[in-house]
Each structure stands twice: as C-alpha cells, then as structure tokens.
Amino acid sequence: MFKNRLNDLSAKEWIKFQKSWFELNPARRPKDVLVHPAKFPEELVSEFIRFFTKSGQTVLDPMVGTGSTLLACISTGRRGVGIELNPKYVAIASKRIAESFEGAITTLHNGAVQRGTSEGKSVSGAIRPLLLEGDARQLDRFDLPEIDYCITSPPYWDMLRAKGARTQKRRQEAGLDVFYSSDNRDLGNIAEYERFVDELVAVFSKVHAVMRLGAYLTVVVKNVKKKGRIYPLAWDIGKRLGEIFALKDERIWCQGDQRLSPFGIGNAWVSNTFHHYCLNFRKE
Numbered sequence: 193m194f195k196n197r198l199n200d201l202s203a204k205e206w207i208k209f210q211k212s213w214f215e216l217n218p219a220r221r222p223k224d225v226l227v228h229p230a231k232f233p234e235e236l237v238s239e240f241i242r243f244f245t246k247s248g249q250t251v252l253d254p255m256v257g258t259g260s261t262l263l264a265c266i267s268t269g270r271r272g273v274g275i276e277l278n279p280k281y282v283a284i285a286s287k288r289i290a291e292s293f294e295g296a297i298t299t300l301h302n303g304a305v306q307r308g309t310s311e312g313k314s315v316s317g318a319i320r321p322l323l324l325e326g327d328a329r330q331l332d333r334f335d336l337p338e339i340d341y342c343i344t345s346p347p348y349w350d351m352l353r354a355k356g357a358r359t360q361k362r363r364q365e366a367g368l369d370v371f372y373s374s375d376n377r378d379l380g381n382i383a384e385y386e387r388f389v390d391e392l393v394a395v396f397s398k399v400h401a402v403m404r405l406g407a408y409l410t411v412v413v414k415n416v417k418k419k420g421r422i423y424p425l426a427w428d429i430g431k432r433l434g435e436i437f438a439l440k441d442e443r444i445w446c447q448g449d450q451r452l453s454p455f456g457i458g459n460a461w462v463s464n465t466f467h468h469y470c471l472n473f474r475k476e
C-alpha cells in the first residue's frame with residue numbers, strides 16, 4: 193500500500209510531478225488581472241499546492257499580487273493567506289475571490305471585511321482565504337496561523353524598470369501598469385542588487401519563523417540580465433535561502449510560445465530566456 197504523508201496524490205500523480213521541468217503557456221488574462229505586470233498562472237500554483245500539501249492545510253504567499261495563489265487554494269481546498277503591498281492589487285485579488293466564490297471572506301489590513309455575493313462555488317469556513325495589505329518584511333506583525341507551505345514569486349529585482357521600451361510603451365498605451373508601484377517599500381524599486389537580495393532574504397527568514405517543521409517553500413524566480421550583465425538572481429536566492437532552509441531542487445517552468453528576438457545576432461551569445469526556476473526549500 194502506498195503510504196503518503198505529504199499530499200493526497202496517488203503514486204502515479206506523485207511520480208509525474210518529479211520531472212524536473214514542465215511547459216506551461218498561460219492563456220491571456222482578463223483585463224482586471226492584466227493590469228498587473230507579472231502574474232503566475234493559477235494552474236502552476238495549483239499543481240505545486242497539490243503536491244506540497246494535503247487538503248485543508250494552510251498556504252502562504254507573502255507577495256500575492258492579484259491573488260492567484262488564493263484562488264488556487266480555494267479550488268484545491270486549502271486555506272490561503274496572502275500579503276500584498278499595493279492596495280490596488282489587494283482590491284483586484286479581493287474582487288476576484290468575491291466574484292468567483294460565494295461566501296468568500298477577505299479580511300483586509302484595516303479590519304474591513306468583504307463578503308462575496310456571487311452565485312459561484314461556496315467556500316467552507318475552514319478554508320476562507322485571508323488577504324492582508326502590508327509589507328511582507330513586517331509579516332511578523334500580522335498574527336499569522338502556522339503555515340504548511342509557502343509559494344510565491346517576488347519581484348525579479350527592478351527588472352520592470354529596465355524592460356524593453358517597446359513592451360513598456362505598449363502596456364502604457366493600453367492603460368496597464370508598467371511597474372508594481374512607486375512605494376519605496378516595494379522590493380521592485382530597490383536599485384542595488386545586493387540590497388535587493390538581502391531584503392528578500394529578510395522576508396523569507398520571517399516566513400521561516402511561521403512555517404511548521406517539515407513544511408516546504410517554493411520561490412518562482414529567474415536569473416536576470418541588465419545592461420549586458422547577468423545577475424544570477426535564482427542561483428543567489430538558492431544559495432542564500434539554503435543557509436536558512438534546506439535547499440532541495442528546482443523544477444524549471446518553460447514557456448515555449450514566446451517570440452524569439454535576435455539579441456546579439458551575428459556578434460555574441462545572448463539567450464532568449466523563456467524559463468523560470470521554481471526553487472524548492474524545506475524547513476528541517
């Protein structure tokens with residue numbers, strides 16, 4: 193008999209997840225979500241949540257953006273806890289939850305409680321999501337429950353500010369956000385690379401404190417290129433967080449539907465980077 197202490201998957205489903213890479217090309221997002229410049233797809237989060245938790249357990253995303261992790265938690269029967277700095281994204285996440293799931297309650301930082309009114313699927317009390325507006329670096333100030341799994345995608349340093357002028361111009365013309373915010377608490381606004389990595393590590397050491405022993409952490413991130421130089425953000429996070437958690441291994445998320453650009457053509461090797469690292473750690 194297959195005894196499974198980690199999740200509710202069958203042995204066959206478990207083995208499928210062990211492949212070290214996967215391809216996922218998310219469908220175009222609805223307008224309200226598209227406003228946010230860098231989301232991860234619910235399918236991706238759901239798959240990781242199903243692997244790293246059992247039904248009814250609690251999942252934290254300390255930089256939850258438009259709430260993808262919270263929606264994935266509801267649809268997989270887990271309790272989601274999300275923190276997000278930008279009130280605009282908190283409002284979008286809150287609206288998405290309320291519209292999709294009847295009875296979903298979102299508790300905001302200021303104590304306001306919003307109740308969903310749609311005719312959607314109902315959410316039982318035990319897995320009602322908690323959405324908090326605030327700075328992830330101060331997550332110890334929130335009274336968080338014990339966390340069974342944490343999955344998040346942080347800002348990829350200040351890359352939104354360095355991105356190709358063409359993409360930014362197109363987004364601006366369409367009335368979409370080009371950066372997360374101008375807030376100086378926003379990690380995406382830290383210009384010095386080393387300081388950015390330090391601040392991120394500070395967030396995850398606070399996450400470590402609220403996680404139960406044996407719980408996993410997944411960080412979705414990329415190495416970044418800026419002005420012709422490579423900053424190995426994913427590898428630096430692997431190394432630095434490996435000093436707090438036990439570093440397990442990565443799953444590589446490949447996006448096969450992106451258009452190739454002729455960077456450095458005829459002159460130098462410059463890749464089109466269409467993969468992200470889903471880095472896995474464990475509190476041991």
Ligand SMILES: C[S@@+](CC[C@H](N)C(=O)[O-])C[C@H]1O[C@@H](n2cnc3c(N)ncnc32)[C@H](O)[C@@H]1O
Pocket residue numbers: 228230231232233254255256257258259260261275276277278281326327328329344345346347348372373377378379380
């Ligand atoms: C890559 S996005 C996450 C997107 C999210 N996974 C989604 O699907 O919508 C990173 C998020 O971190 C938020 N953020 C940046 N600094 C933060 C901080 N100090 N505390 C909490 N959230 C922060 C940004 O506003 C942004 O929404």
